[in-house]
Amino acid sequence: MIKLPKKDTKGMPETIGSSASICAAPDTNSSSDFSCESFEKPLYSDIHFGEGRFNMINVIGRGGYGIVVLAEDVKTKKRYALKIGKPGSASRRELAAFKLVNGTKGVPVLIKEWRELGCVIMQMQLVGMSLSEFVKQKGRKLTLDEGFKLAPMLIDLVEAVHSKGIIHADVKPTNFAFGIGSKSSKLYILDFGLSVTYLTSSGKHMEETYREANGTPYYMSANQHMSLWNSRRDDLESVVFTLMELCGIDRRWKHMPYPNYHADHMVYWNAKLGGTDGGTICQVLQFNNMLQMCRTLKYKDKPDYEGMKRLFKMKFSKASRNDIKPVSSAAVVKHSLNIWDKNVIMRFHKDRTEEDKEMYRGKKNKEESDTD
Numbered sequence: 001m002i003k004l005p006k007k008d009t010k011g012m013p014e015t016i017g018s019s020a021s022i023c024a025a026p027d028t029n030s031s032s033d034f035s036c037e038s039f040e041k042p043l044y045s046d047i048h049f050g051e052g053r054f055n056m057i058n059v060i061g062r063g064g065y066g067i068v069v070l071a072e073d074v075k076t077k078k079r080y081a082l083k084i085g086k087p088g089s090a091s092r093r094e095l096a097a098f099k100l101v102n103g104t105k106g107v108p109v110l111i112k113e114w115r116e117l118g119c120v121i122m123q124m125q126l127v128g129m130s131l132s133e134f135v136k137q138k139g140r141k142l143t144l145d146e147g148f149k150l151a152p153m154l155i156d157l158v159e160a161v162h163s164k165g166i167i168h169a170d171v172k173p174t175n176f177a178f179g180i181g182s183k184s185s186k187l188y189i190l191d192f193g194l195s196v197t198y199l200t201s202s203g204k205h206m207e208e209t210y211r212e213a214n215g216t217p218y219y220m221s222a223n224q225h226m227s228l229w230n231s232r233r234d235d236l237e238s239v240v241f242t243l244m245e246l247c248g249i250d251r252r253w254k255h256m257p258y259p260n261y262h263a264d265h266m267v268y269w270n271a272k273l274g275g276t277d278g279g280t281i282c283q284v285l286q287f288n289n290m291l292q293m294c295r296t297l298k299y300k301d302k303p304d305y306e307g308m309k310r311l312f313k314m315k316f317s318k319a320s321r322n323d324i325k326p327v328s329s330a331a332v333v334k335h336s337l338n339i340w341d342k343n344v345i346m347r348f349h350k351d352r353t354e355e356d357k358e359m360y361r362g363k364k365n366k367e368e369s370d371t372d
């Protein structure tokens with residue numbers, strides 16, 4: 001199954017695959033045609049967000065697995081991001097991955113997590129503008145010099161995640177974001193919703209195995225289209241595709257239809273290998289070299305992160321010494337969707353699974369019988 005709840009971010013690629021997985025097979029139970037009409041009262045009113053500890057300010061992100069809201073602690077007035085994951089195993093697995101990488105440099109701090117009505121709520125350090133929003137704000141794609149400055153930062157972040165035994169598995173421009181305030185030139189890596197481990201319980205590298213094609217098609221490595229369980233090389237291949245997108249370098253699969261079936265993935269796979277004409281993927285030497293470095297790696301090989309970063313060490317021309325950082329540190333306000341209203345939560349709950357519905361009903365019945 002390669003179906004997803006649709007995102008309403010027009011023109012943005014969608015994540016495919018049904019769930020995150022830390023070590024188990026992907027979940028196939030994450031979407032349903034459940035309608036909120038069957039609830040006796042709208043569920044948004046049931047979520048208390050930490051028993052009133054927070055004031056909700058805005059929805060700042062919406063993805064396949066839930067919504068992210070900007071919230072203010074009523075006592076301290078500090079602002080946080082609360083990720084509210086749809087009930088189900090995907091959110092639990094995301095949380096498990098997040099806990100493993102928590103405290104790693106470049107990962108927003110996970111402050112607290114709790115559950116309400118089966119939803120996993122994660123209170124995180126607030127970050128700002130994502131790389132794709134950054135490019136939009138500039139009004140142009142990055143220059144190659146800018147891309148080369150950014151590359152080592154992305155490689156460092158991916159390496160930091162790998163150092164915790166985790167493959168990110170969904171590396172793309174929207175999953176990197178700048179910090180806010182004094183941290184506005186610092187880059188963070190977000191969203192462990194599809195993350196998997198590459199280590200066994202004894203700390204050894206897993207053997208090569210297969211899983212459902214998982215990730216965001218434009219940025220997936222060629223191997224991911226072949227349903228090979230991700231390893232470190234795949235995240236780095238996605239870094240190359242991320243950089244190509246940010247620098248406006250055309251990719252031959254950019255206009256291909258969204259892949260739904262194995263055969264579609266084969267078409268992507270072929271394009272990502274260079275196509276039948278044997279053409280190179282990218283004319284920019286540095287990006288092409290990094291791609292080749294990824295592709296010469298065997299499944300279990302540790303990537304040469306330093307060697308990859310060295311590809312981008314070069315003198316930058318004075319004219320393009322624009323810092324790789326947002327012009328406004330109030331970025332987070334800019335990227336708010338400004339749609340924090342009951343409809344957002346209603347839509348969110350529409351996606352609840354039959355299992356969740358049952359769980360909710362069970363809980364309600366129990367509460368009712370307790371009060372009898």
Ligand SMILES: Nc1ncnc2c1ncn2[C@@H]1O[C@H](COP(=O)(O)OP(=O)(O)OP(=O)(O)O)[C@@H](O)[C@H]1O
Pocket residue numbers: 015060061062063064065066067068081083108124125126127128130170174175190191192193
């Ligand atoms: N800590 C944070 N601070 C500020 N904004 C955040 C934070 N975490 C996530 N976001 C915003 O919310 C968006 C969605 O978050 P995230 O990618 O974690 O959700 P998702 O449901 O897994 O999304 P997708 O389906 O796109 O993978 C991000 O693109 C980002 O804009």
